[in-house]
Amino acid sequence: MGELVWEKRQFGHRARLALTPAQVRLMDDQAHAARAMWNQLHDLWQMTPKCQRALTRMDQALRQARKEIDWYGVLPAQAVLKTYFQAWRNCWDGRADEPNFKARFRTALSVDIPQGRDLQIKRVHRRWGMVNIPKVGRVRFRWTKDLPVGKLANKENRITGARLVKDGLGWHIAFRIQTLELKPEPHQGPEVGIDAGVKLPLALSDGNHQDHGRPARLPDGTADRDKWLNPQEKAKLLRLEQRAAHRKSFRKPKERSSNRLHVTYDQIRQLRARATRRAIDWQHKTTTAIAKQYGTVVVEQLQITNMVKSAKGTIENPGKNVAQKSGLNRSISQEAWGRTVTLLTYKTARNGGTLVKVPAPNTSLRCSACGFITPGSREDQATFVCKNPACGWSANADWNAARNVLHLYRIGLVTIPAAGRAVVRRTRGVKPAAAR
Template identity: 70%
Template structure:
């Protein structure tokens, strides 16, 4: 497609709902009905022979269940069909080795959600500057927080429209996530410089030009103390529960307070991640990152009985730190944000980038003196600097030398691009 042409873009927008007590009961009832329908569908799928597991038979089973069980009638018919489509897609992801097999959804471990697959049923109207109204099937008109312009009214059309929504309930409240489809002009190629990025734990993002992106603690001191207090309170109340006894309402409320504080920390981390990736996509034309296999990096060091692992506690702490930084989510954000601003994201092989000297290009044992300092031990070089900055320079140098990874046939292969001969990886 030529530059300046129109392209379709799909994105989601999450807004906070303002529900009355009666509307809360209706939305919660629909969410529990959707979870129950999933469990019934999963039980039916396991009992039926393989040749009879078809969409037609599954749809007929769902229709019969909605007639036999009055509790499922609170769920709209379109939402019930969305449960079936989501369940079949989950099996497809499992067969293609992208996810685990679907399983039963527990009442307390599952995020309550209801899908609204048809956008024409929403009838969104902006009431004033801060609030809008949306029509929820079998609930009615409800208010939501208006924080982003949506293609509604005269701004809506065949190419600029809302295709659906999803109601969710988490520790921070009840929200609605709109699925938006727009038609926008393809951006001009980004003329910004190239940059290599090294991810880490102490320094989350280090760039090859010396720029670093870090963050502080996600919870304040008072919030940390409050979280520790409720965790201790939950442990004490859990001790008084007999085996097999139902969890008390008091313990459930304690769990809700803990989940609220953790959700607040996650929301702050996600906001910081969005701001950082947006700044990078706006500044640089080509962003080069390492092709990391994060699932292998966070494997447990426990080992087996015959061959027990070593430094298990230290490795567990490192795994938690890596998971909290969410490197994979950072790369996912950079993929669509660089494309939005006309840039590109490239992945290069990861082995050796932190141990190789970016000045002479050689790997000499003992050069990584500490976690933060790199001093090349090769005679005639002696380059020294920040270790993360050195790794980021190596990442960029690999791209300039043509070692870019592109997906092909389900795996990554090395593509020899145009060779560039820079004096050093800058």
């Protein structure tokens, strides 16, 4: 038996908060103050010469501003400063874009709590826990996962901080957790290729397809924007959208929106958030099952940003089939392929497996039986029929692409992201077998 290897693991856990109306107002005020402070720090950063940009100078300016501006006292101001600097570090390391201005109605409300010791988490019930939020007080949250608190907390297993986030369903808290776990043994499961599609969300090369059972299009052929809602919720959403359009028609240009219109927008946002929660729940359950069953998961290196670009074109060169392309873009965005790959990446590693990316070109056009690319083989979105006279193989188009994805890995054509670009490298010692 080999020596046990421990490794540090960092992950997040999100739980819903149960706030009183007074606490909701405090949280909203704190989030708006954090957004306004972020914008002021961003303006100060842009006006300050590069040679003078430093955390200590901005910290001194912030301390002086807290003495002169009253609403700075409703939130821990140092947390906003640390979050802003961390955003720039993420940008410099290539993990995110540059920080920018946060608009009032287009930005999700959030407040960061950088120190875990300020939370003082305690479990009070089988389903409930208590957490201390600075400037707000003790708040209940849903206990759905065992957290390293109390006697279970130590230097290796602890909560390092949290972030408060608001969506259409209310306020949530996302804990940042650090643990020390045994390094998993190499997964001995089989290899599988995965093709992400619109009609079939996840097609697997062994035929074990994953479908959420919600059609991507309506009977009239248009894309279903609300497929994660039931018929009653869809009817309610339609009424709310009509009500919002009616109330918006009475607003004059540059006039402030009425409170009734904002209430209607909040109700629409709540339904949208409920649909998003259901989609993420399905993705988590599906990716967990795949990571536990397969040792090597092979996916395509997709440029999703380029795939969902508009087809409108310009005035000189107008685009074609703009409405059809718009519906396809909406369907691709709803499936959230990038989030699926992100979930598979860390879940396969946690179970001892690996996730590999291969080049995407021609995986849906090549026949996985004979390997030839013949014109007209892709008759429609769902069926692939090889036009090679010596083959004639036919199957589901997404399954054919999944078999090609696995075959590219087996012949060693692996895409390795390096310095923001894709590099194709052939590996040694791979099996030159076709994906069956």
